[in-house]
Amino acid sequence: MTPSALPLGDPAPADGILPAQAAVGAADRKFSLYAHIPFCAVRCGYCDFNTYTATELGGGASQDAYAETAVREVEFAARAMVASGLPARKLSTVFFGGGTPTLLPAGDLTRILGAAVAQWGLEDGAEVTTEANPDSVTKESLQELYDGGFTRVSFGMQSAVPHVLKVLDRTHNPDRVPQAVAWAREVGLNVSVDLIYGTPGESVADWETSVRTALSYEPDHISAYSLIVEEGTKLAAQIRRGQVPNIDDDDHALKYELADALFTEAGLSWYEVSNWSRTPEDACQHNLAYWRGDDWWGIGPGAHSHVGGVRWWNVKHPTAYANRLDKGESPAAGRETLDADTRAMERIMLTSRLSEGMAINTLSPEARKAVAGLIAQELVEPLKAFAGTLVLTLKGRLLGDAVTRALLD
Amino acid sequence: MSPMARTAPVPAATDPAIIRNFCIIAHIDHGKSTLADRMLQLTGVVKQRDMKAQYLDRMDIERERGITIKSQAVRIPWEVDGTAYCLNMIDTPGHVDFTYEVSRSLAACEGAILLVDAAQGIEAQTLANLYLAMENNLTIIPVLNKIDLPAAQPEKYALELANLIGGKPEDVLMVSGKTGVGVEALLDLIVRELPAPVGDPNAPARAMIFDSVYDTYRGVVTYVRVIDGSLSPREKIQMMSTRATHELLEIGVSAPEPTPSKGLGVGEVGYLITGVKDVRLSKVGDTVTTFSKPASEALAGYHDAKPMVFSGLYPMDGTDYPVLRDALEKLMLNDAALIYEPETSAALGFGFRVGFLGLLHLEITRERLEREHNLDLISTAPNVEYEVTLEDKKVVHVTNPSEYPSGKIAEVREPMVAATILAPTEFVGAIMELCQTRRGILGGMDYLSEDRVEIRYRLPLAEIVFDFFDILKSKTRGYGSLDWKADGDQVADLVKVDILLQGEQVDAFSAITHRDKAYSYGVMMTGKLRELIPRQQFEVPIQAAIGARIIARESIRAIRKDVLAKCYGGDISRKRKLLEKQKEGKKRMKMVGRVEVPQEAFIAALTTAEAPKDKSKK
Ligand SMILES: Nc1nc2c(ncn2[C@@H]2O[C@H](COP(=O)(O)OP(=O)(O)OP(=O)(O)O)[C@@H](O)[C@H]2O)c(=O)[nH]1
Ligand SMILES: C[S@@+](CC[C@H](N)C(=O)[O-])C[C@H]1O[C@@H](n2cnc3c(N)ncnc32)[C@H](O)[C@@H]1O
Numbered sequence A: 001m002t003p004s005a006l007p008l009g010d011p012a013p014a015d016g017i018l019p020a021q022a023a024v025g026a027a028d029r030k031f032s033l034y035a036h037i038p039f040c041a042v043r044c045g046y047c048d049f050n051t052y053t054a055t056e057l058g059g060g061a062s063q064d065a066y067a068e069t070a071v072r073e074v075e076f077a078a079r080a081m082v083a084s085g086l087p088a089r090k091l092s093t094v095f096f097g098g099g100t101p102t103l104l105p106a107g108d109l110t111r112i113l114g115a116a117v118a119q120w121g122l123e124d125g126a127e128v129t130t131e132a133n134p135d136s137v138t139k140e141s142l143q144e145l146y147d148g149g150f151t152r153v154s155f156g157m158q159s160a161v162p163h164v165l166k167v168l169d170r171t172h173n174p175d176r177v178p179q180a181v182a183w184a185r186e187v188g189l190n191v192s193v194d195l196i197y198g199t200p201g202e203s204v205a206d207w208e209t210s211v212r213t214a215l216s217y218e219p220d221h222i223s224a225y226s227l228i229v230e231e232g233t234k235l236a237a238q239i240r241r242g243q244v245p246n247i248d249d250d251d252h253a254l255k256y257e258l259a260d261a262l263f264t265e266a267g268l269s270w271y272e273v274s275n276w277s278r279t280p281e282d283a284c285q286h287n288l289a290y291w292r293g294d295d296w297w298g299i300g301p302g303a304h305s306h307v308g309g310v311r312w313w314n315v316k317h318p319t320a321y322a323n324r325l326d327k328g329e330s331p332a333a334g335r336e337t338l339d340a341d342t343r344a345m346e347r348i349m350l351t352s353r354l355s356e357g358m359a360i361n362t363l364s365p366e367a368r369k370a371v372a373g374l375i376a377q378e379l380v381e382p383l384k385a386f387a388g389t390l391v392l393t394l395k396g397r398l399l400g401d402a403v404t405r406a407l408l409d
Numbered sequence B: 001m002s003p004m005a006r007t008a009p010v011p012a013a014t015d016p017a018i019i020r021n022f023c024i025i026a027h028i029d030h031g032k033s034t035l036a037d038r039m040l041q042l043t044g045v046v047k048q049r050d051m052k053a054q055y056l057d058r059m060d061i062e063r064e065r066g067i068t069i070k071s072q073a074v075r076i077p078w079e080v081d082g083t084a085y086c087l088n089m090i091d092t093p094g095h096v097d098f099t100y101e102v103s104r105s106l107a108a109c110e111g112a113i114l115l116v117d118a119a120q121g122i123e124a125q126t127l128a129n130l131y132l133a134m135e136n137n138l139t140i141i142p143v144l145n146k147i148d149l150p151a152a153q154p155e156k157y158a159l160e161l162a163n164l165i166g167g168k169p170e171d172v173l174m175v176s177g178k179t180g181v182g183v184e185a186l187l188d189l190i191v192r193e194l195p196a197p198v199g200d201p202n203a204p205a206r207a208m209i210f211d212s213v214y215d216t217y218r219g220v221v222t223y224v225r226v227i228d229g230s231l232s233p234r235e236k237i238q239m240m241s242t243r244a245t246h247e248l249l250e251i252g253v254s255a256p257e258p259t260p261s262k263g264l265g266v267g268e269v270g271y272l273i274t275g276v277k278d279v280r281l282s283k284v285g286d287t288v289t290t291f292s293k294p295a296s297e298a299l300a301g302y303h304d305a306k307p308m309v310f311s312g313l314y315p316m317d318g319t320d321y322p323v324l325r326d327a328l329e330k331l332m333l334n335d336a337a338l339i340y341e342p343e344t345s346a347a348l349g350f351g352f353r354v355g356f357l358g359l360l361h362l363e364i365t366r367e368r369l370e371r372e373h374n375l376d377l378i379s380t381a382p383n384v385e386y387e388v389t390l391e392d393k394k395v396v397h398v399t400n401p402s403e404y405p406s407g408k409i410a411e412v413r414e415p416m417v418a419a420t421i422l423a424p425t426e427f428v429g430a431i432m433e434l435c436q437t438r439r440g441i442l443g444g445m446d447y448l449s450e451d452r453v454e455i456r457y458r459l460p461l462a463e464i465v466f467d468f469f470d471i472l473k474s475k476t477r478g479y480g481s482l483d484w485k486a487d488g489d490q491v492a493d494l495v496k497v498d499i500l501l502q503g504e505q506v507d508a509f510s511a512i513t514h515r516d517k518a519y520s521y522g523v524m525m526t527g528k529l530r531e532l533i534p535r536q537q538f539e540v541p542i543q544a545a546i547g548a549r550i551i552a553r554e555s556i557r558a559i560r561k562d563v564l565a566k567c568y569g570g571d572i573s574r575k576r577k578l579l580e581k582q583k584e585g586k587k588r589m590k591m592v593g594r595v596e597v598p599q600e601a602f603i604a605a606l607t608t609a610e611a612p613k614d615k616s617k618k
C-alpha cells in the first residue's frame, strides 16, 4: 500500500547509508519488512496508490522481472543496514502490499520472501501477510503461498453490494469472496478482509449488508476504511463533475458507529481506529509496528521505510526503480531525519489511535492538562486516563485528529 | 516625418517658446501608457534594449495589474522643421479612483491628448477627463488609438469624437500605440498645435507642486511645473502655504530617469529634492518660491482628495500591529489621499480605520502594505461615511458600523454621487432598472450618437461603490462605462445589522444598510458564515439582528468525524504533514467566544459581503 504522491524531503545518498541516529537503540527495536508490488489488473476509480496496469507499463515485461529486482533491493537493504552500523535483527513481521501482490505468480512472492528470510531470518511465529484481490487467487496459489512461508492473507472485499462495488470500480464478483476466504482457511492462512464505507450511493442498509456479509465469513480480522476521495483520481473527477454525489462525513460517522457495534457484537474488538480483530493475537502485527513507531524497510517502487526516526521513500516508477538497483544504487527518492520534537509529535499522532493507548506520563505538562478537557468532551476513556493511559472513546476515535491536535497545542 | 532631435534643449536654458507640456488622458485601458512607450522610444530617451511594455508603470502592482496608478512626467526632445523642441509628457491613470491624479497633471500642462480606443469609442472616463481638461482651458488633441485592431471602427468613433469636441472627423489623428503607426505625426502635431507656456522669466519664482513622492534613498521628491521665474540648485526655496523654507539639494528633470540640471525655467517640468522626509511638508497644490525673492501671490491650488470609502485594516497576527502602523505611516508619505486612525475590534483586535478614494484604491493599498511590509491583513467590509444626528441634536460621523449610535436617532444622512453611465442604447432599460434598485434618481439622458447614450443618475454612494460597476458591466455585456463624483448627501432610512455567533456579536460583520436591504444582508451573511466556519464539536447558531430583533438565522451542526481513517502503507510523513497543516490552520483561528473562526472565513465573508443586495437576489 503506497500512495502515489511522494513527500518532499532531503536528498537520499546513493549508497543507502543511514544517518547515525538510525542505529541508536536499534537492538531494542523490532524490525519488519514491507514489500510493495506495484501492479494491478485495472485501476480502481478511488485508488491513488502507486500501482500500474500492464497497459500503463507497456507490456508485462516489468512484472516478469519484478521479483528479481525486488530481491536485489532486499540484498541492498541488508548491506546498507550493516554499513550503517545497525545490529542484525530477525524480521518480526513481513507484509506484501500493493497494488495487487497476487497478480504475480505465488512463486515470485515466495522467492522475495525467501530472499528476505535468507538475509535476516524470521522470528518464531512471525506474521507474514499478503494483500490479495479476491479474483486473483486460487486454492493452489494460496497453498503455494502458505507453503512458502505466508501466514496471513488480507482480501480487498470492500463491499458486498454490487452497485457499491460498481461505483468503486471493483471487478470481482462478490461471490468470489467467501470462496477465497474458505480456501485460505483450508490451506491454513489467517484471514482478514478490507471494507470501505461511505461510497457515494451506499445506503446505511447497504453498509449493514456488507458488514454482516463480511462477518458471516468469520474472518480473524477486519479493516474498515472510510472512503477517501483522493485528488487526481477518477472518483474525484466524477464528484467534481457532479456525476456521483460527494461523500459525507456525517454518513461516515454513522457507518463507523454501526460497524463498530456489529463487529463488537460478533466478538471482534477494535485495536486501532480502523481495525478490529477476533483475539489480540489476530491483530495485524505489521500494522501495529507502523503505529508503534518500530523499524521497517519498505522495498519496491514508492515504498516507505522507517528506521530510528529516519524516514525515506523510493522512486515511484517501476522502471526508474529497477534502473537504480541495476546500477547498484539506492532506489530512495528522498528522506527526512526527524528531530526529537517531531518524533514526539509523531508518537502522539500514531499511538493515540491504538486501543492499547498512550502512557500519559510521557506527555508534556501542557498536553497532560489538555487531557482533562478531552475527558470532559467524552473523547477519552476516563477510567483508563485515571490509570495513566490515554485511550479514545468511540466518539474520540471519530474525532481522533482533533484529539491529537489538542495534545499538541 | 520628423527625425529624432539631434540636440535636446537643455533644462534651465530652454526658451518657453520651444516647450510643449501635455498629458495623455483617456478611459482606463485605452492605451495611454502604451502610447507613452512609443514616444519614449521614438524620441530616443529610452534605449531599445531597455524598453519594456508600459515603461512608466514602475510599481510592481501597476505591472501586475496592467494599470497606471500614479501619473508620470517625462521630458522628451522632438525636432520639427529643424528646431529641437522640449516636450513634457505626463501619462495619467484612467481608473476613476485616481481622477485626482489626472486633475493635478492637467494643471501642469497647456494641452491634453484625448486618447480613445478605436474599438471601444468614447467611455465614461473619456468624458470625465475631457471635462477636467476643458475646465483647465487646455488645448485638446483628439486621437483614436489601437487602429491596428481588427475590431477598430475608426470612422464611426472619429465622428463621435468630432461631435463631442467640435471639429471635423478628418482632423482626428489615427494611431496605434502597439505598432507605432501615427505616433511621429502625433508628436509633430503636439509641437504645432499646443500653445507654448507663457510666464514672466523675471518675476519672482512660482512653481506648482503637482506630485510629491517619498523615496527611501532620496527622501521626498517634489514634482513641479514652473510658471514664473526660475529655480536653481543650492538655492533656498519656500513653500508659500506655510512659509517653510528648505535647502534645495537637487533639482532636475525626469528623462525618464532622474537627471540633475542647472535649474528649471519658465514652463519647465521637473523635480526638487530638499531632504525633507515627510510629503506633507511638500504638499501637492502648494506653490514653491525662492527665499531670497519670494512671490507675493500663490498659484491656485487643488482640493484635497476626499476619502469616500472606509474599511478597517487589521493584522492577521496581532503582534504585527506596530508593523502595520509604521507601514501606514510610510505609505501615507506617498499617498496624500490616504487617511487613517487607530481602532479596535473585539473580533479582530487592534487595527486602523482607513479612508480610501474607492475600492481599487483600497485593494491596492492593502496589497502594497502586505507586499512591501510582509503583512497579512484582514480588511473589513468597506462602507461609506454617515452623518447621524441624535435626538439631542448631537451629530456623529460614522465610518465604522460598530460605532453606529444605539441611542435615539433623529436623522441619518448618507453621501450621494452624480453618476454618468455611457452605453449602447439597447441597454438603457437594463441600466435604468439597475439604478432604480440602487435607489437612483434619473438626472437626464443624452444621445452621443445614434446608438450610444449618456445617462445621468444621482445615487447613494453606498449603492455604487462596491459591486455596481461589475453588475453594470455584466448587464451591458461589457459595453457600459461609469464615472462618478461626489454630490452632497441625503436623508436615508438606514439601520445597522449585527451578526451574532452563539449569541455573541461579531463587530467586524456589522453593516449599515438601507432598511429594505437589511434582511437580504442578514440572510446573505449568515448563509456565508455557515459555509465558511468549520463545524465545531458543538452546534453553533448564527444570527443576524437589528437591535434585539433577529432577522435571519442559520446554524452549523456539530462535527462528528475528524480522523484520517487509513495509514498509507507506512507513509507517516504524509499524515504528519496533514496534521501540521491542520495545526497551522488552527493557529490562524480567531476565537469568538468558544467558536474557532478561521481568518479565511473573515476574509471571505468580508470580501464577498460587498454585494449584499444582488447576491441575495440571485
Ligand atoms: N492592439 C492594440 N493594443 C493596444 C494598443 N495600445 C494599447 N494596447 C493594449 O491595451 C491594453 C491597455 O494598455 P495601457 O497602455 O496599459 O492602457 P492605459 O490607458 O495606460 O491604462 P490605465 O493606465 O490603466 O488607464 C494593453 O493590453 C495594451 O497592450 C494598440 O495600439 N493596439
Ligand atoms: C491499496 S489496497 C491494496 C490491496 C488490493 N489491491 C485491494 O485493492 O484490495 C489496500 C486497501 O486500501 C484501501 N483503500 C485504497 N484506496 C482507498 C481510499 N481512497 N479510501 C479508503 N480506502 C482505500 C482499500 O480498502 C484496500 O483494500
Ligand code: SF4
Residues within 6 Å of the ligand: A039, A040, A041, A042, A043, A044, A047, A048, A049, A051, A098, A099, A100, A133, A156
Ligand atoms: S486493486 Fe487495490 S491497489 Fe489496485 S487499484 Fe484497486 S484499490 Fe488500488
Ligand SMILES: [Mg+2]
Residues within 6 Å of the ligand: B032, B033, B034, B057, B067, B068, B091, B092, B093, B094
Ligand atoms: Mg496606463
